[in-house]
Amino acid sequence: xxxxxxxxxxxxxxxxxxxxxxxAVIALVVSMRxxxxxxxxxxxxxxxxxxxxxxxxxxxxAHYREGVHLALIESMHIAGMGTILALVMxxxxxxLAASNITPIPALNWFARLILVSSRSVNTLVWAILFVAVFGxxxxxxxxxxxxxxxxxxxxxLGEALEECNKGPVEALKAAGxxxxxxxLKAYWPQVSPAxxxxxxxxxxxxVRESAVIGLVGAGGIxxxxxxxxxxxxxxxxxxxxxxxxxVVIVAxxxxxxxxxxxx
Amino acid sequence: MTSSSNNGNGGNASRSLIVKDxxxxxxxxxxxxxxxxxxVRGCSTVAIIGPSGTGKSTLLRCINRLIDPTSGTIxxxxxxxxxxxxxxxxxxxxxxxxxxxxxxxxxxLSVIENVLCGRLGFxxxxxxxxxxxxxxxxxRAFELIDMVGLTEFATxxxxxxxxxxxxxxxxxxxxxxxxxxxxxxEPTSSLDPKTSVEIMGLLNDFSKAHDIPVLINIHDVNLAxxxxxxxxxxxxxxxxxxxxxSELTDDHxxxxxxxxxxxx
Amino acid sequence: MSAVNTRRxxxxxxxxxxxxxxxxxxCVLAFWSLDITWDxxxxxLENGAKFLGSMIPPNFERWKLLLGNLLETLEIAVIAxxxxxxxxxxxxxxxxxxxxxxxxxxxxxxxxxxxxxxHPVIFAILFVKAVGFGPLAGxxxxxxxxxxxxxxxxxxxxxxxxxxPVEACRAAGAPFMSVILYAVLPQVLNRFIGFATYQFDAxxxxSTMVGIVGAGGIxxxxxxxFQxxxxxxxxxxxxxxxxxxxxGEYLASIVKAVFND
Numbered sequence: 001x002x003x004x005x006x007x008x009x010x011x012x013x014x015x016x017x018x019x020x021x022x023x024a025v026i027a028l029v030v031s032m033r034x035x036x037x038x039x040x041x042x043x044x045x046x047x048x049x050x051x052x053x054x055x056x057x058x059x060x061x062a063h064y065r066e067g068v069h070l071a072l073i074e075s076m077h078i079a080g081m082g083t084i085l086a087l088v089m090x091x092x093x094x095x096l097a098a099s100n101i102t103p104i105p106a107l108n109w110f111a112r113l114i115l116v117s118s119r120s121v122n123t124l125v126w127a128i129l130f131v132a133v134f135g136x137x138x139x140x141x142x143x144x145x146x147x148x149x150x151x152x153x154x155x156x157l158g159e160a161l162e163e164c165n166k167g168p169v170e171a172l173k174a175a176g177x178x179x180x181x182x183x184l185k186a187y188w189p190q191v192s193p194a195x196x197x198x199x200x201x202x203x204x205x206x207v208r209e210s211a212v213i214g215l216v217g218a219g220g221i222x223x224x225x226x227x228x229x230x231x232x233x234x235x236x237x238x239x240x241x242x243x244x245x246x247v248v249i250v251a252x253x254x255x256x257x258x259x260x261x262x263x
Numbered sequence: 264m265t266s267s268s269n270n271g272n273g274g275n276a277s278r279s280l281i282v283k284d285x286x287x288x289x290x291x292x293x294x295x296x297x298x299x300x301x302x303v304r305g306c307s308t309v310a311i312i313g314p315s316g317t318g319k320s321t322l323l324r325c326i327n328r329l330i331d332p333t334s335g336t337i338x339x340x341x342x343x344x345x346x347x348x349x350x351x352x353x354x355x356x357x358x359x360x361x362x363x364x365x366x367x368x369x370x371x372l373s374v375i376e377n378v379l380c381g382r383l384g385f386x387x388x389x390x391x392x393x394x395x396x397x398x399x400x401x402x403r404a405f406e407l408i409d410m411v412g413l414t415e416f417a418t419x420x421x422x423x424x425x426x427x428x429x430x431x432x433x434x435x436x437x438x439x440x441x442x443x444x445x446x447x448x449e450p451t452s453s454l455d456p457k458t459s460v461e462i463m464g465l466l467n468d469f470s471k472a473h474d475i476p477v478l479i480n481i482h483d484v485n486l487a488x489x490x491x492x493x494x495x496x497x498x499x500x501x502x503x504x505x506x507x508x509s510e511l512t513d514d515h516x517x518x519x520x521x522x523x524x525x526x527x
Numbered sequence: 528m529s530a531v532n533t534r535r536x537x538x539x540x541x542x543x544x545x546x547x548x549x550x551x552x553x554c555v556l557a558f559w560s561l562d563i564t565w566d567x568x569x570x571x572l573e574n575g576a577k578f579l580g581s582m583i584p585p586n587f588e589r590w591k592l593l594l595g596n597l598l599e600t601l602e603i604a605v606i607a608x609x610x611x612x613x614x615x616x617x618x619x620x621x622x623x624x625x626x627x628x629x630x631x632x633x634x635x636x637x638x639x640x641x642x643x644x645x646h647p648v649i650f651a652i653l654f655v656k657a658v659g660f661g662p663l664a665g666x667x668x669x670x671x672x673x674x675x676x677x678x679x680x681x682x683x684x685x686x687x688x689x690x691x692p693v694e695a696c697r698a699a700g701a702p703f704m705s706v707i708l709y710a711v712l713p714q715v716l717n718r719f720i721g722f723a724t725y726q727f728d729a730x731x732x733x734s735t736m737v738g739i740v741g742a743g744g745i746x747x748x749x750x751x752x753f754q755x756x757x758x759x760x761x762x763x764x765x766x767x768x769x770x771x772x773x774x775g776e777y778l779a780s781i782v783k784a785v786f787n788d
């Protein structure tokens with residue numbers, strides 16, 4: 001009986017997979033050799049971390065009232081308002097980017113460029129820019145969060161819009177409805193679950209982001225954190241970290257519960 | 264040259280299954296299986312019949328220890344497996360092949376990969392990962408795929424097959440293990456009548472070809488009578504009938520299932 | 528005499544109206560408490576115009592420094608992604624409650640929760656304190672960030688699989704790793720590759736900013752340019768970052784296309 005050969009992938013597939021593995025390994029090896037790391041620091045790391053943790057314990061709970069509470073609230077407002085701002089700004093961009101709504105490729109491309117640029121620049125970098133423009137404080141922070149979120153929300157919204165069922169749209173066009181009505185009655189009902197889902201998702205991320213933009217002066221609890229670190233008050237640092245952790249966990253629970261109810 | 268010889272099995276004990284005083288109670292004091300005892304040896308097709316919830320599935324899963332019995336002993340090919348755990352249990356499972364009601368195939372893998380799953384217990388992990396099975400394993404897999412009539416589908420994905428075809432893959436996988444006992448848990452429940460007959464025939468053929476006892480949970484009594492040479496009837500967790508199908512009368516069926524309307 | 532038709536076609540949705548009212552009310556409250564006034568906004572716009580003016584044209588004079596930094600950023604992203612992906616496989620597996628016992632899932636889930644809750648910048652600050660300035664801190668930071676992201680999604684994906692093939696492979700006496708390789712991974716591999724490529728992309732973006740706190744990469748140069756009011760160099764840096772990120776997205780899409788089936 002002749003033995004039959006069995007291979008899982010075609011030669012072309014194997015070549016492609018091998019090429020990627022090879023490229024990844026080469027990239028890794030080259031990176032590890034050229035990156036400038038002092039090995040002693042790596043070996044020393046556990047002791048240093050242990051030292052830092054001992055200095056953080058116990059967390060300075062007394063500091064909460066004067067240093068932390070208001071800043072925490074401020075961060076929450078920045079996250080909320082930033083998300084709302086992002087939604088207002090990303091809806092038109094998403095409409096421009098969706099090829100079934102805006103059939104002009106140049107406009108699609110332009111809108112996608114806006115979205116990609118917004119996503120490529122970190123919230124922290126946006127924060128730096130806006131602190132230069134608006135001065136330190138929460139105005140810069142809110143706008144930074146808004147601008148960063150446009151890319152995220154706009155991309156997902158655009159994709160949701162492109163996946164819409166054309167049926168109701170055609171029906172309304174045939175009935176001679178003006179465009180805003182078509183949008184409101186044919187597109188909006190289909191994308192609104194996705195819209196709210198994206199909103200919740202982004203708000204959750206923005207809560208985390210708004211906690212740290214204060215490090216560059218954009219308001220919120222990041223500024224308290226920056227002060228505490230600069231003054232080497234590790235117990236306060238521990239307190240602030242715990243507060244951030246708690247807020248993030250609560251935000252996640254809230255988002256999960258709302259998701260279960262609505263979606 | 265066909266490879267129906269018993270390779271990798273120890274070979275000395277005859278192919279047998281001995282179940283003695285098996286008890287399983289999920290809730291203490293309310294046993295689902297009450298002192299089940301029976302023996303099966305050699306080329307034999309045993310059909311286990313009984314109403315839903317009477318413990319047929321539990322019985323099969325206790326035999327290969329997917330469920331742990333509360334008490335009693337199970338001896339497969341001369342090895343007592345009731346007290347085993349860890350690696351020894353895993354090795355002992357090689358002796359028992361199982362065919363599932365819902366086929367339990369890996370949908371995204373091809374037919375031949377699914378059949379080779381039967382050899383996973385015998386090959387080192389790295390070979391399994393890189394799909395570098397030994398040639399004789401691959402040959403045997405193809406041979407089994409031919410025997411169940413799926414030659415053209417050997418490299419197709421499992422989810423491209425129909426229900427009957429998937430069950431054939433399941434049977435090929437079980438036989439691939441070279442087991443001492445094959446168990447089938449309601450193998451035909453998800454299949455249409457014609458395919459059910461084919462599958463039962465296939466199980467019978469393998470039993471005769473390899474001299475292996477086959478235990479089949481089944482609730483279609485006619486199929487049981489047609490293909491089995493021994494019927495075990497269970498009711499409320501105990502065995503109430505154990506004998507050839509010719510001796511299975513309507514009274515026995517009434518005792519097992521209750522009610523009369525369904526009897527033809 | 529016509530009967531008065533008292534049936535209304537559209538019932539007023541009081542819940543939705545209340546919701547919108549609440550949102551508007553919240554906006555007013557938040558604006559007030561954040562001290563955002565129209566004046567500040569207008570002044571800011573003027574500043575913004577000046578700012579944009581000094582950013583154009585972008586100044587690529589110091590392209591050697593720029594290139595070196597970009598390379599370091601890429602290196603950080605590559606190394607962190609490689610190790611992060613490698614670690615998140617076992618950690619995500621350990622965190623899946625349908626396959627693993629509680630003594631494995633609890634620590635794994637705790638680790639993943641901690642890694643996810645803190646912004647990478649916070650990890651960066653801590654690691655800079657622990658291992659000093661430079662790319663090592665950045666690499667460690669992004670490894671933890673990767674574990675947090677991929678670990679959670681991978682565990683969720685595993686918890687959604689069908690356990691039937693797992694039962695079949697266990698019944699055949701396969702060792703634990705073989706069961707994972709044949710019964711679990713084929714069901715989740717596509718999604719895992721999606722997560723891994725997304726995280727590589729995110730790591731490139733994140734590694735551009737951990738430098739702001741001294742953890743290596745282009746973030747440091749960016750912050751320095753900002754503080755020295757070198758806004759045209761800043762513009763050059765921003766453009767290079769955008770190009771780098773787009774490149775990363777493109778590479779990620781190729782990897783996904785080759786490995787997905």
